[in-house]
Amino acid sequence: MTTTTDRHPVAAPTSQANPARTLRAVFANQQVILLLVLVGMIVVFSVLNPVFFSVDVFANILLDWGPVILIAIAQTFVIVSGGIDLSVGATIALSGVVAAFAMQGAVTAKMSDTGAILIGVAVAAVTGVAVGFANAFLINTAKLVPFIATLATLGAAGGLAIVLTGGAPVGGGPASAIALSVPWLGPLSTPGIVVVVITIIAGLYLHKSRFGRYTYAIGSNPFAALAAGINVKRHLTKVYVLSGLLSGLAGMFLYIRLGSGAPTSGVGNELDAIAAVVIGGASLMGGVGRMTGTVIGALILTTVTSGLIIIGVEPNWKKVVVAILIAAAVSLQAVRKSARKA
Amino acid sequence: MSESRILYEIRNASKNYGSVVALDGASLTVRAGEVIGLVGDNGAGKSTLVKVLSGAHQPDSGEIFLDGELRRWKSPHDALEAGIETLYQDSGLAPHLSVSSNVFLGREVMRPGILGKLGFLAQKTMDVQAHADLERVGIAVPASNRPVAQLSGGQRQAVAIGRAVAWARKVIILDEPTNHLGARQAGEVLEVIKAAKAKGLGVIFISHTLPHVLAVTDRVVVLRLGKIVRDAPTSEFTVDSLLGTITGLITSP
């Protein structure tokens, strides 16, 4: 029973109570390293500008984190399944815009703000799901590799968002929407709490459910999954639809944050999502990844962004720092892998 | 053996991969409680026949009968449902998943009650059960929660065999199950095959180790270039005559 990846037989990691070994095991854990990086960043930024260490700033970081973690969760499932979804950012734009039109209509029809917002959530979700089905169709039926399939929907969804709006943000929605972004539970706002709940449920499903198990199995060895009787195509459809759904919700999150649906919001965010997942320890080859890693990865990204702004660095440096973080994370993976092989 | 009914049958199966003719009108039967040896040179088409029988590949032409009924496998799922279990020559396991997750892949045990309805797994139950399944097979039993990627080749093979044996209800197809195994463990696989036969399963056993084939099979089927060139009771073969038939030096029975 050989596998194409051909892993090395390693001595079983024994769990004797050897303190030095236990300590080393703790530091070999990617999540622990990530937490240290995150804490280190917070300390550095706080020293450089003490303003950084405040509830306001953390609340802001969490508001930035909301849409990023939603599409990073989506990307975690997709990447663990051995695929990639480049369309998440464009889906944010499209669903935000379509939801904005729907809410505009609802407000014009004298609907209550709550009703209008709920309609916005539903429309954004449905739009995202539609993009997810388009991805699944291109992958399962048109036989495109995920990279090309989702590149196509990235272009189509992004283009559609601009065509529908003429490039301008769509306002005129429920006036109280933007007030939802005000934090009331520590640094968390209502949409923030929803995102935290979604994150926890997604983590449980990835690691404890049959849905998650199949996702790992397909990413690990698609033939083995098929040979075990798993309907691989149907499962991948679910994964890409889930990705679309979460991206749609991220679009609504941004709408609430900004008070309008802009065809430019979310553009390029697919890189943040992929970065968060890869920094979190997932492998682009599939079969590897943890939700806690993604959560911390997304926090690191948003902390860098806010931190650089607060210490007065030109914001575009963020892209450079993110690039370095991705390279470091992937390199760390490779180094540890070859260390295990040796 | 010949008194018992035909359990599983394939008639006139052909399969091309592009211009490569992998199977060319091959037919084969297996009865309940019968062990068939399927032999042939590298590239003769054995694994292709296995994949057609397991539903992993669809034949270009040919018919499959189970219990006398014409069947069509759209995917391995259909064949598994019908009680046909297959050990593939390679890539049958998901390396990143644990031993027990592989044993239960596609047939997970869910938690009782509402959590199970919501899709959550009873991992502990599966760990314990998988260990018991592998212990019964008795070859190089690895811990249930270890990722398959960390196992030795022989341990992986043991997991794959254990899974097939644990789930087979009618037919068990073993494509080179003694690969990666030491002499003692290969001997255990032969015992596993005898036990499956005693349970009344139909067994299709593929191996390049001809003494093993002669030791446990009732009938031997020889494939050459996708065609069945010989199908006869094992008692009619010696290692030398079997080797001659495989290589084509001996052409008439």
Ligand SMILES: Nc1ncnc2c1ncn2[C@@H]1O[C@H](COP(=O)(O)OP(=O)(O)OP(=O)(O)O)[C@@H](O)[C@H]1O
């Ligand atoms: N997926 C595939 N794509 C293209 N050609 C294939 C494929 N699988 C098998 N073949 C070809 O079909 C022929 C039969 O291969 P098969 O794997 O069935 O042989 P085999 O009898 O199992 O050999 P071995 O003893 O080496 O395992 C070979 O020529 C092989 O190259």
Ligand SMILES: [Mg+2]
């Ligand atoms: Mg073969």
